[in-house]
Amino acid sequence: MxxxxxxxxxxxxxxxxxxxxxxxxxxxxxxxxxxxxxxxxxxxxxxxxxxxxxxxxxxxxxxQEDFVDMVKGPSKKAAFDSSGNPTKAAQGFAKSQGVDVSNLIVQETPNGEYVFAEKRQTGQxxxxxxxxxxxxxxxxxxxxxxxxxxxxxxxxxxxxxxxxxxxxxxxxxxxxxxxxxxxxxxxxxxxxxxxxxxxxxxxxxxxxxxAYVIADQAERREKVWNQVVKVAKCEGGEVLPDDELLDEVTHLLEYPTALCGTFNRDYLRLPKEVLITPMREHQRYFPVVDSEGLLINKFITLRNGTDSFLDTVKKGNEKVLRARLADAEFFYEEDLKTPLSANVTKLSKIIFQESLGTVFEKVERIGELSRYLASEMGLDEENLLKDIEQGAYLCKADLVTNMVYEFPELQGIMGREYAISNGERESVAQAIFEHYLPRFSGDILPNTTAGSIISMGDKIDTIVGCFAVGIQPTGSQDPYALRRQALGICHIAIEGKLNFSLDSLIEKAYLCYGDNIKAQLSAGETLLEVREFFKQRLKNIFADKGFTYDVIDAVLSVGYDRLPDTLLRAEALTNLRSQEIFGKLLTAYTRVSNLAKNACTDDIVPELFVEDVEKDLYSEFVKARDEMKIYLEEKQYRQFLQRFALLQQHIDNFFEGVMVMVDDEKIKNNRLALLKNIAGLTDAVADLTKIVA
Missing domain, CATH: 3.30.70 (Alpha-Beta Plaits)
Incomplete structure (x- = not known):
């Protein structure tokens, strides 16, 4: 049983x-x-x-169930002589398996007949x-x-x-x-x-x-959330979903009982993050909002026990929160006494990383990289350039404020609040906040161009600097979150359709360090390693978007210097793959590329074409090349590939009408050169040899 x-x-x-x-x-x-x-x-x-x-x-x-294992031994020919008697090979095998030689079994296998020892293990x-x-x-x-x-x-x-x-x-x-x-x-x-x-x-x-223990964490979690929602509703508010906090609270108690507390309404004049952070991060409270999503002066907390003496528990929690909010109010008001710009020079006393200098030096590099990106992307609108310049200068200034020192998770958020309080343009303040985005997997991306550019400048500076001095992610170890920062750059560039050269940005980031660091890798070595690092991140992003592995390999194999462009090529190849013409495309490319490997030159001499079919193929190649060039410039990659597929019939006629590998070296090499040039037409979009038919 x-x-x-x-x-x-x-x-x-x-x-x-x-x-x-x-x-x-x-x-x-x-x-x-x-x-x-x-x-x-x-x-x-x-x-x-x-x-x-x-x-x-x-x-x-x-x-336990009984276990039968069939252990393979020598072949039947080696195990038995011509008279059917067991040989030494059979006897030795039987002895090694602990069975009698007479119990060996002969079975047919794909490689012929072999002897097996049946080993039966009785379940314990x-x-x-x-x-x-x-x-x-x-x-x-x-x-x-x-x-x-x-x-x-x-x-x-x-x-x-x-x-x-x-x-x-x-x-x-x-x-x-x-x-x-x-x-x-x-x-x-x-x-x-x-x-x-x-x-x-x-x-x-x-x-x-x-005994007041709900052992099943799933049941406990559901009970916690239902109580939180119910209590908030009874208090005329609601609680926004927060899975991370809900999971933590679930694992902090064994028998949950929710209760509602209040705090002084005057605190609502503070930025909501100043209130939410002490509640959520320090006290594990659920903030309560009204029907419009605005914070109200109430919170929901969980007691590990029954509803006995809840008023006492409530007063205790309110007292603790009151002290926390008083501290937060003090920090906030003290910080407002100093302009955000006055904090920038203080960053020279904070080490960013022992091999990479101070945070102030990092801010200077972020500014230079942000200006470079703006120039690369052709941005020339005066106010935008001012936002980028000022946002980059102030982006780390809140790190030396009292509030961020006490609550590090508010970096960027408080920078935005203080910038607005100091009279900075709202676009500058938003860029300060956005330059930290995305902060974790699934986080929002910067919504402004200035925020996107400063964010990428900050992240590429960290990535390139760490690689240059030999700090690279290994296995699960990634202390500087370089994987997350590279993913952030990829997502920002792809989703924002920001056109810049990744290779040039990496090289620029390396140059920005100058002689201020003792680099273990040269500029060229750093470029190669960081480029490969980004390639792995792109593979993950494209796989998450549903692209097949061979499409990803085909697209990345020919380059990924322009990130939004790489996505467009993957989409074009995927869309075309579902159409009938894709078979023609692949057939044409395969026939050409197989022979093109033998070409010893790229130069085509039209005068050496003898047969009409090769003259026709050359003529069609020239037309296709010129039309595909236009499609390439306009980033119409699906039309680009479709135009190449139209060469299929002409390629078939060519192979039916001529022998490529003839004795005449000039004619042979000319035909191979033609095939090599045709095969090379698609190199700007994808390496079709990677596609699995």
Whole structure:
């Protein structure tokens, strides 16, 4: 019969940020163990609260399935002599597999007849394998910062205080660092008194619920959100969706109860980010807004417990927030006393990176790179250029403000607020905020040209500088978020259709450092490595957009210096691929390119053409080349490729009418040169040899 199995690791409070990964690991390790041990089960689940990590396997078989393995040995000819008697090869193979030679089986394989040894392994009782599984699972979990406790050598997220392991109603015995498993668990730290004995595994979740613990994090998350929404509605407001905060709060408590608090309405005169950040980042409160999305003087928080004495809890939370908001108000008002521009020179005392100088030096490079990009893109509107110049100069000035020092996540946001307060144009203030975008995967992109240019200048400066001094992402290590910054540049350029040379920008960024750094790579080496780094980011972006791997390879293989242009080429190739003419395009290109590899010259001599079909192909090539050049200049890549496909019939006629590899070297080389030139027509758009038919 099948039984439920449960393993609970009881601990001191585990940080919320550890929990998603730990729960995922639990389920993955348990599912893998079930599969590898040939154990049938109904479901593998993993649960977690701050004080416990749990694996729950429903309907786990009491016994492993038998295992039959057919081990291949020597061929039949080598295993038996002409009389059918086993040879030394057969005897040695049988002995090595622990079977009698008479039990060897002859089977037909694609390579002929071979002998096999049938090895049958009887399934073990599940209960006998579970202790080892429990130990392996606990020791197999990894955490960002594991710790030791007492005199133990073991490392875990937090000290382990109890172990519960049941298979049905039977305790699975094992021991870790002197702690023995049993059938006892513990409920809510304050609302449940003493140990709770679990008679059988199916009782576990209900017993914990009775002890004020909702072990299932999905159930707990839903309960948190429903309560938050309900309380906000009762208070005449609403809470905007915030999955990150919701997940964190879910993993901070075991039995949620929502409540609403208030703060002084006078604080609403402050920028909303000044209020939201202390609430969200420091106190894990949900800000409340009205029907128009405007912040009101209320917040929703979660209590880890019941609704008893909620007024006392409410007053405590309001008191803490009142102090936080008072600090924020003080920082904000103090910062307003100093013009944002006066902070720029203070950046010379802040190190950007020990090998790359100060933040002030970075600001100077951002300004130079922003001006360069504006020039490259042909921007000449006077006010826009002023916005770029002033935005680049002020973009990091808020880093030395009191508010950003206390709340680093407000960088850029406070720069925008202070710029407006100082009388800067709103377009400059917006550029200061936008130059940090995108800050994370899925974040918004800059909405203004000035913000886009300054953002790309900032990011390329960091990327090129880090590569030049040997700081490059390796595996999961990317301390300066270079991957994210390269993705940011790609997204900004592609979505904004910003036309500039990526290679030239990389070279310019390297030159901006001058002799101020001790570079480990030369300008050329840096260009090659950074270009390849961007290529990998583009592959990811294009794959996310749904392009097939061969289209991506075909387009990137011929260059990606102009990022929006690269996307247009991928779209054109993909669109054409679904049309009947694409087959003609690929056929024409394949026939030509196969022979074109033998060409020793690019020069075509029309006078050397002998047959009408080759004269005709040359004439059509010239027409196609001239028309395709126009399509290329106008970035009409689909028409460009379609025009090439029209050469297919003329190419077929050519191959039917002439022999390319003739004895006459001049005629042969001339024909090969023609084919090479035809094959080269598509090189500006895609390498069609990469396309899988």
């Amino acid at each position: 099948a039984k439920d199995f449960i393993l609970e690791i009881g601990t001191e409070e585990i940080p919320a940020r550890f929990m998603p990964s730990a729960i995922s690991q639990l389920k993955e390790i348990a599912a893998k163990w079930v599969n590898e041990n040939r154990l049938a089960c109904d479901n593998v689940a993993a649960y977690g609260t701050p004080r416990r990590l749990t694996v729950y396997i429903t309907g786990l078989a009491e016994e 009782k599940t209960a006998g394998t579970l202790p080892g599984f429990c130990l392996d699972l606990i020791n197999g979990l990894s955490f960002p910062k594991p710790m030791r406790w007492g005199y133990q050598e073991m490392r875990f997220a937090r000290p382990i205080r109890w172990l519960l392991a049941l298979f049905g109603n039977t305790v699975i015995p094992f021991e870790i660092e002197g702690l023995e498993s049993g059938r006892v668990t513990y409920g809510h730290r304050f609302l449940s008194q003493g140990p709770i004995e679990i008679e059988q595994a199916p009782d576990y979740l209900d017993k914990l619920r009775d």
